[in-house]
Amino acid sequence: MHNNIFFKMAASYGYEKVNTGPANMLYFTITIAFLVVFQPKDVSSNQEKVEEFFKSDHTNNWAVLVDTSRFWFNYRHVANVLSIYRSVKRLGIPDSQIILMVADDMACNPRNPRPATVFNNANQHINVYGDDVEVDYRGYEVTVENFIRVLTGRLPPSTPRSKRLLSDERSNILVYMTGHGGDGFLKFQDAEEVSSVELADAFEQMWQKQRYHELFFMIDTCQAESMFQKFYSPNILAVASSRVGEDSLSHHVDPALGVYVIDRYTYYALEFLETVKPGSKQTMSRFLKVCPKDKCISTVSTRTDLFRRNTTDTLLTDFFGGVRNVELLTETISLKKKETNVKQETCSQDSCQKLDANKKKFTFPDQFPKIYF
Amino acid sequence: MGILTDETQRNRLISLLVKYCNKLCALLYVVGLIGFLAQAYQPLNAGTYFSENALLPGLVETELPNTLLSALTYRSELEEVMKKEPSSSPNKWVYEKFKNIGLETYAQNFSVIYPFRSFNKKVVSGENVYAILRARRAASTEALVLSVPLRPLNDKDNTGTGGGIALALGLAQEFKRKPYWSKDIIFLFTEFDHLGAMAWLDSYHQTESKFIVGNDLEARSGPIIAALNLELPLNNVKYFNVKVEGLNGQLPNLDLVNLVVRLCRRERAQVRLHNCLEDKSYIYSENGDSFDDYKKALTTMLKMMWHQASGTPTGNHGWFQKFHIESVTLEGVVKKRSYTIDINTTARIIEGVFRSLNNLLERFHQSFFFYLLPSTSRYVSIGMYMPFFGLMALCGLLKGITLWVSANESSKEVKSESNEEKSEKVASAEGQGDEQSSTEEKTKEKKEEENKETAECIPEVSKDVNVTKKENVTEDVVEESLAGKGLISIVPVMLVAIMLGWMASQGPELLTHIMPNFRIQTEDMLLFSLLAIFMSALAYPKLMKNKGSSNILSLDWQLLKSVALILQTLTFASLALFNISLSFFLTAVMVPVTVVVRPSANKCFRWLQMFALLLISPLSLMYIVGLISSWPKSSALELFLSAYDSCKLLIYLGVTDTHLFNAWTETVMTACIFPVWLLFWALPWIDVPSP
Secondary structure (H helix, E strand, O other): OOHHHHHHHHHHHHOOOOOOOHHHHHHHHHHHHHHHHOOOOOOHHHHHHHHHEEEOOEEEEEEEEEEEOHHHHHHHHHHHHHHHHHHHHHHOOOHHHHEEEEHHHHOOOOOOOOOOOOOOOOOOOOOOOOOOOOEEEEEOOHHHHHHHHHHOOOOOOOOOOOOOOOOOOOOEEEEEEEEEEEOEEEEEEOOOEEHHHHHHHHHHHHOOOOOOOOEEEEEEOHHHHOOOOOOOOOOEEEEOOOOOOOOEEEEEOOOOEEEEEEHHHHHHHHHHHOOOOOOOOOOOHHOOOOOOOHOOOOOOEOOOOOOOOOOOOEEEEEEHHOOOOOOOOOOOOOOOOOOOOOOOOOOOHHHHHHHOOOOOOOOOOOOOHHHHH | OOOOOOOOHHHHHHHHHHHHHHHHHHHHHHHHHHHHHHHOOOOOOOOOOOOOOEEEEEOOOOOOOOOOOHHHHHHHHHHHHHHHOOOOOOOOHHHHHHHOOEEEEEEEEOOOOOOOOOOOEEEEEEEEEEEEEEEOOOHHHOOEEEEEEEEEOOOOOOOOOOOHHHHHHHOOOOOHHHHOOEEEEEEEEEEEEEEHHHHHHHHHOOOOOOOOOOOOOOOOOOOOEEEEEEEOOOOOEEEEEOOOOOHHOOOOHHHHHHHHHHHHHOOOOOOOEOOOOOHHHHOOOOOOOOHHHHHHHHHHHHHHHHHHHHHOOOHHHHHHHHOOOEEEEEEEEEEEEEEEEEEEHHHHHHHHHHHHHHHOOOOOOOOOEEEEEOOEEEEEEHHHHHHHHHHHHHHHHHHHHHHHHHHHHHHHHHHHHHHHHHHHHHHHHHHHHHHHHHHHHHHHHHHHHOOOOOOOHHHHHHHHHHHHHHHHHHHHHHHHHHHHHHHHHHHHHHHHHHHHHHHHHHHHHHHHHOOOOOOOOOHHHHHHHHHHHHHHOHHHHHHHHHOOOOOOOOOOHHHHHHHHHHHHHHHHHHHHHHOOHHHHHHHHHHHHHHHHOOOOOOOHHHHHHHHHHHHHHHEEEEEEEHHHHHHOOOOHHHHHHHHHHHHHHHHHHHHHHHHHHOOOOHHHHHHHHHHHHHHHHHHHHOOOOOO
């Protein structure tokens, strides 16, 4: 009930409302609740702060983490993806908002001398397959079809919520992929591959279906750069571990396991991420320079032309964290009422009756939002 | 217009071919031979590399203790046991030890039925012991084999394998503790080397053999992915030999060979091919292109080819290959007062090999199955040696085709001439025929009428008949000469040659069954029966000559030679697909003689040809092989005698292997090479008019 009241107030302030996912709504509502409860007084001097407060324009964070390769000798790819999973979880994205796809079960592979563990370092400090790992798509479920369906939201109705990417136009999404790639494709399992064009089209669909606000695409594979060259949708920031024609290399072997345990790019990215705390002010521009050529051996390549903001002003936690800014103010802020042409769709008991009068017959919404056509 | 469709172009090409055929043949042969042998030159071959990602050789650190005490204890125990009973193999002891370790241990009895009837008929029976280490966390769907032959201590012919047995026991004890096996490991101990191995493999795969009968296995695992055979003596060894050549010249996947070599190098253990020491410079590129290096590499490659050509496995690994199980033998070589590799090093190497094999996800399929090895770390792929072999083989084919073309042309000329004659004659005969028929009618009438009349008319009629007879005879002669040129004319020769080949391949065994029990060793029996068939075969052109009328062996020698050459090329080319070494040696030896040989009026040249042909006959090739394999001997007589012995043994083993293991070498030599050779043998016997 309280949520409803707060939401109404938020809506009356003219902010675009959130119409998908109760979790998102909750975040947004709580944020506004804080604002409202503490009734700021001095309006004009704090206007700027508020601007900064909503600078990134996103209200929720999602992560899609994909390991596309199976087999024991690709242990490192599983370790890569599980390490990133661990980091984003630590930085605040909850399991319900992480889609984790792992193509093989390394922990239970009979060749694993330490059953039920996956380590990303020969020192074995951290078991990345620890207590709390929720794998959403595993083994042979990791297919190109499933991956594209998850991105574009065209899953069969029976799919549980945990396996869906329930993002909206205010979601910042981190897409991390690792596996064996070539010029213009990334191999899935041992049978199929996703091409860079297919991936670009999937992202465009996501944009058109208002499934993301900003997207950070990160890929660690050979010739990784080729995967983002075909992107054409707005608000995508991309980084790849290697140029076209280059191999991405592994970092080191765990002699006790007898396999390579992590790839170079992911290793140095993680090293950086380990220093980041949930409230950190680290920017994306620093993260993009995390692995210089002397460390990675391959050349890390980035693409920023589709991204509207400056990477130096973009917080790392905009993509890797799920923590909303909460600032306690003692002053009152009067928020300007924005003009909105979006029709009011929620109502209280009083207003609903009015709405009922001119209630239309329900129809299915269009596949693509009309505003873009 | 392409060459093939343009008649004039084609004719020009053919005429060129006919004109320069001999020079071209010589060129092809020389280029092919030199090119093939040059493959051992370092810059021309390539360094070996791993194609299979999953192997990850040497990445994993050893989990064995620094000194594998258990293996040392087993070794000393085994030594005592074997000294107590030097004439029997330690089956019981091995069985007990594996039971004690706690593995599933089984014994399998088998018997070998002697394929020939002989005066000392023997049924050999033996016992294999095997133990299965089940992978803890996998479903027994795949298996690896570590096999060691069981040999008694006083086995003079072979070195002991006690070290291998002790090591297998020690490793089994260690392996059992590990949680990481994804495949079952079968420890296999076979009595009588190959006989036991074959019996066990047959039973494992439930295939039946007529002569080797093994009991059913009490337990088995999944399909066997790879096998490692150990021939390690009790003492510490100086270096390892890696043996690859399998049944019928089959080779294991190059990845497996690489794996073993790489892991030996990692433990700083010297590894060689057929005892050939190799320089580091040759292996690791840069300065491996000196002539000395080339000579060494060529020796190694030829030794490898020599063993491959025999078609007999160089170790127990060869029998596994028959079942598509990639396998190699690691043989330890002891040199007096110098050893570098102790049992712990060997244990680490084998552990490494098995951990790499454990990583496999699919059968070996990535790397080469057809290759030659000029060194343990360099290889000549099928893509490199085949073209040069092809050139050598092409030499025979080219000559054959040229002869075919020219034979056709000459017969065409003859035919066209004879056709003209014929048509003229037919034309004239028609006219006469009418007359004749009319005369015949007349004669009939006359006969009826003049039956009782005077005999005056008769001479007239008989005169007519005589005329027609004469004409018929002339036509027959023309046809006969044509038949002498045609393909039909060489059919009898070919049939006889094939018959003789069949006799050579089936005869010896049949003889041992048919003949009464002479007190002759089977070895001698086989050799003598083959000799008998060979000698009778030598006489066949003479016999065929005498059988016909006085008119010699009247056939088109060009056609015969052409067909023989084409057949020969066909045989060698198909042989090259499964045993390149055998095919190469045969081509190198036989092609120069068979291309040159031709009927000649010159007696001296004819005798020379016959001698050369005899020299390359299958039986004398066998003797030459015997000579080479028993080469260093003090006196010539001793050499010839021992060559005779080894030749005899070679034939005996060849025939036995054909029966026991389905080896092909003997069949190829007798049923394919021998008949083809016989076709050539007929050539110098054909008379040609002296110029």
